[in-house]
Amino acid sequence: MISLYAPAKLTLSLEIMGIRDDGYHLIEAEMVSLDLMDELEVSDDRGNGAIEVSIEYLDQPWGFDTESSVPDNENNLVSKALNLLNVKKSIHIRKKIPPGAGLGGGSADAAAVLRWGGFKDFVAASRLGADVPFCLQGGRAIVAGIGEKITPVAYLEQTFTLLIPPFSCSTLEVYDHWDRIGGPRGENGNDLEPAALDLYPALRKWRDQLGEATGVRPRLAGSGSTWFVEGSFPQEGHHVFSTIPALEDN
Structure with a gap:
């Protein structure tokens, strides 16, 4: 079994620069990674050649029903990341990042899988979600386009x-x-x-x-x-x- 870590992202600033013909918004944002992390446990599939994703919720005093917020099937971003890698694995997500809170939990999980697979294509990663490329890069960066243009900047402890x-x-x-x-x-x-x-x-x-x-x-x-x-x-x-x-x- 392999353990992966998926840090939350915090958007420090966000400016909408325009809208593409396909309706996607063009942004310029500054994002940082936080020491709030999900943990993913990766193991071989059970011999059925299928992707399996399960979720466990830990230490979440957020006060709302998180367990109905994250899909644990093919609609989960982790499943989509595995499909992008063309890999069949079982993944158990131990979630600490609250969903729907603007902290990129699902994107962070998908990025952890892509990073483990050595995937570096920010454009393809952005098709999973606009925050996935930054979460794949991590640290501190300026994010532009629809999320696929990543310019790392010097790390600052805050x-x-x-x-x-x-x-x-x-x-x-x-x-x-x-x-x-x-x-x-x-x-x-x-x-x-x-x-x-x-x-x-x-x-x-x-x-x-x-x-x-x-x-x-x-x-x-x-x-x-x-x-x-x-x-x-x-x-x-x-x-x-x-x-x-x-x-x-x-």
Whole structure:
């Protein structure tokens, strides 16, 4: 059995640069890897020549039903990554990254599999999901295009405090809503923040709670639902994580 590690990603800034003819949004974003990780256990298939993915949820005080949020069949990004590698394996995912929180959990898992397989094609990886190429690279990078253009930048050790609301946000719905409300610019480094707040009004409560507790203006992680501030502010409900450099190939 082989163990792989899949670090969460945190989007520090996100600007929408345009929309392609096929509807995909062009972005420019800065992303970092965190020491919040899923663990994947890879073993040989059971002799049936099939890909098998199972999921176990660990240490997740997020307050919402995570177990219905992640598919454990062919729709799981790990299954799609194995298909891209043309490999049949059984993979057990020990999840710590909350789904639908803007932290790239599914993309991180898929990238861990691709990294293990020595896969380096960011364009092909982006077809699995826009965050997969960054998660494949890891560390700290500027991300452009539809996620496939990765420019690594020097690693910087930082600590962030996260507040994760007890609900998830749909990335697709937030992008669609951004289009519907006229493509506003975010005043806090994230163009998706106005759309997410309009679509999920409850986000305001959690933003204000973190801001009042820290004295720092919170930023939304990607399309949400996580809010974060730089620095360590440990208290009940806060989750403190640090940046990590890019992982070596597993």
